[in-house]
Amino acid sequence: MKRRDWIKLSAITGIGLTFAQRTIARSVYHSFPQNELNSDDFGPNFIWGAACAAYQVEGAWNQDGKGKSIWDTFTHKRGNIHNNQNGDQACGFYHNYEEDIALAASLNLDVFRFSISWSRIFPSGEKTINPDGVQFYHNVINTCHSYNIEPWITLYHWDLPQALQDKGGWTNRDILKWFSQYVDFCTKEYGTKVKNWMVMNEPAAFVGLGYMLGYHAPGEKGPLNFLKASHHACLAMADGGRIIRTNVEGANVGTTFSCSHVDTHKGKPRHAKAVRRIDALVNRLYIEPSLGLGYPYDGFPALKKIENYFEEGDEERLIFDFDFIGLQNYFRIVGKKSVWPPLVWAKEVPAKKRDVPMNEMDFEVYPEGMYKILKQFAEYKQIKKIIVTENGVCYEDHLQDGKVHDSKRIQFYKDYLKNILKAKNEGVPVDGYLVWSLTDNFEWSEGYEPRFGLIYIDFATQKRYIKDSGLWFKKFLEK
Ligand code: NOJ
Numbered sequence: 001m002k003r004r005d006w007i008k009l010s011a012i013t014g015i016g017l018t019f020a021q022r023t024i025a026r027s028v029y030h031s032f033p034q035n036e037l038n039s040d041d042f043g044p045n046f047i048w049g050a051a052c053a054a055y056q057v058e059g060a061w062n063q064d065g066k067g068k069s070i071w072d073t074f075t076h077k078r079g080n081i082h083n084n085q086n087g088d089q090a091c092g093f094y095h096n097y098e099e100d101i102a103l104a105a106s107l108n109l110d111v112f113r114f115s116i117s118w119s120r121i122f123p124s125g126e127k128t129i130n131p132d133g134v135q136f137y138h139n140v141i142n143t144c145h146s147y148n149i150e151p152w153i154t155l156y157h158w159d160l161p162q163a164l165q166d167k168g169g170w171t172n173r174d175i176l177k178w179f180s181q182y183v184d185f186c187t188k189e190y191g192t193k194v195k196n197w198m199v200m201n202e203p204a205a206f207v208g209l210g211y212m213l214g215y216h217a218p219g220e221k222g223p224l225n226f227l228k229a230s231h232h233a234c235l236a237m238a239d240g241g242r243i244i245r246t247n248v249e250g251a252n253v254g255t256t257f258s259c260s261h262v263d264t265h266k267g268k269p270r271h272a273k274a275v276r277r278i279d280a281l282v283n284r285l286y287i288e289p290s291l292g293l294g295y296p297y298d299g300f301p302a303l304k305k306i307e308n309y310f311e312e313g314d315e316e317r318l319i320f321d322f323d324f325i326g327l328q329n330y331f332r333i334v335g336k337k338s339v340w341p342p343l344v345w346a347k348e349v350p351a352k353k354r355d356v357p358m359n360e361m362d363f364e365v366y367p368e369g370m371y372k373i374l375k376q377f378a379e380y381k382q383i384k385k386i387i388v389t390e391n392g393v394c395y396e397d398h399l400q401d402g403k404v405h406d407s408k409r410i411q412f413y414k415d416y417l418k419n420i421l422k423a424k425n426e427g428v429p430v431d432g433y434l435v436w437s438l439t440d441n442f443e444w445s446e447g448y449e450p451r452f453g454l455i456y457i458d459f460a461t462q463k464r465y466i467k468d469s470g471l472w473f474k475k476f477l478e479k
Helices: 003-013 019-031 070-076 093-106 131-146 175-190 203-212 223-247 269-284 301-309 367-378 407-425 468-476
Strands: 047-051 111-115 150-156 196-200 252-258 262-264 324-328 333-337 346-348 386-390 430-436 455-458 463-466
Touching: 047 150, 047 386, 093 131, 093 463, 111 430, 131 150, 131 175, 150 175, 150 223, 175 223, 196 223, 203 223, 203 252, 203 269, 223 252, 223 301, 252 386, 262 269, 269 333, 269 346, 324 367, 324 430, 367 386, 367 407, 407 430, 407 468, 463 468
Parallel strands: 047 111, 047 430, 111 150, 150 196, 196 252, 252 324, 262 333, 324 386, 386 430
Antiparallel strands: 333 346, 455 463
């Protein structure tokens, strides 16, 4: 036990100490800065890692037999992405994976989370397998193991094979069959080497942005698309969970959700109902069916229309008992009622209009939001364990003499981690933290400008530089 822990224990319990010794121990303990952050405080089983996603890092979009994904199509169309950028090359992870995994290990991380590109395995989405693509993920997994890093795999991080989108993608109920085939293949292929699986990444984001607002691939719009795709995503999530559990002995099965604490604009009661609708859409819609609670009609009655897409047995089929829930938090939402858009009748008051700290994407930096959303999720008694599978920040970075002095990012991590620790100490079952992201990468519609990495990438030369925030983590996690 470290000296600090010994003093803390003695100060709190007084075990084995006289009254005078106890008083001294307490005063010594309290003289330690109370806001000092120590990774040991999170407990010996807490998992520390970093995350990324196939399309955002791999590049090699058409190499070695890979098929097209909806993100290849979407980014190649002018006007969809900031500066018409695309992920054709991205971080070149397809070729540089060894270097990146070695860098993750050098930062003392235990876990590397990455996703599989469905169209690298099944170029046309189903049936025919691409052996080179299959081999690539074996190489990534083996490299993780060689560095003593635990691979955590996300099966779906938004890059649907284009061939399946041509048949309707997530709005076609056949997606359940296609997705099951893909999950079945991957978990049989890699399941002896990989135990930690996440079925999906943020269904609210890929359905909301991709099938309702048209801001992400495949660029579809409209409430009917949204309801259909949402229902199919929820079913596929539970189906995927069952397949992993069947195929992988000793699996740790999870899935991830984007979520944000929602506050009422200026605390005014007249916005309360609007805020409940936002909360239902953002935080409850995708998780509650899997917990056996059904869709959150109480928060958003118009959602009832989703039942138009139900088939017999769906209520049961939506339920799956995940081993862990991946919680991903980037900002808080402040909401108010509004005459637009219809059905929702609510809107967000953007951070820009609230004079609050923001990141480069105008997300509010609000560390207490992490604590509040963890507490909100801990209210679900069905959740056994929470892993923060993403949290991070994009600030403007400057590379000077091979260094990036990103002190604001370090402060961000300290503040968010303190809030996680506070929730944990109050009994929230949070057991891990994965930084978004290991390296700078392709930030979807925003292109390469927002940099989230612990490692800076010079995209022109593909050279990597560990930022000060990466070095901070290295020290923080030193054993
Ligand atoms: C969540 C998504 O999973 C990830 O792909 C994205 O880059 C981050 N949010 C940052 O916006």
